[in-house]
Amino acid sequence: MSMAQGVVLGESKAVEKWFYKLPHAKQKVTKFRFYFHDIVSGKNPTTVQIAQSNMTAKSPTAFGFVSMIDDPLTVEPEPNSTIVGRAQGIYGSADQNEVALLMTLNFVFTTGKYNGSTLSVLGRNPLFHQYREMPIVGGSGVFRLAQGIAAAKTYSLNTTNGDAIVEYNVKLLHYHDI
Incomplete structure (x- = not known):
């Protein structure tokens, strides 16, 4: 099959057909709910720091650090719970x-009825607030043109090693019946 910018051309016609039906x-x-496992410690971290400024180490908020993530998303908070996707x-x-992150990430669903679909999040996450909400700015698959809110609440935080489990x-x- 031919590819254009990572999309199979036959599938792009299906997307075109989907957009044609969108007005109806x-x-x-x-x-839905899932748990985000942000593991920064151990032999197999799912989050790695990729940059920091010269002042980050002196900042009380760690201002200026940047990390890349590939965190598991699970049904329940236990680490061995069923994985439904990745952040x-x-x-x-x-x-x-204050300790607040700029989050730019995709929730990539790998099982169940959302398998192959994504949600894109772009927003501010003030870590020590009990309730945080970040906007969902789009999606793909089942979630094409999605918009909404991802509400985060820390389930557990290991203050020694920085590992965290966050309930979302x-x-x-989003649109359906197309």
């Missing part, structure tokens, strides 16, 4: 006054 589509509200992207400390409650609008 209904929006659907979808809600892949970049986050960095973007606030000089997602609420989004």
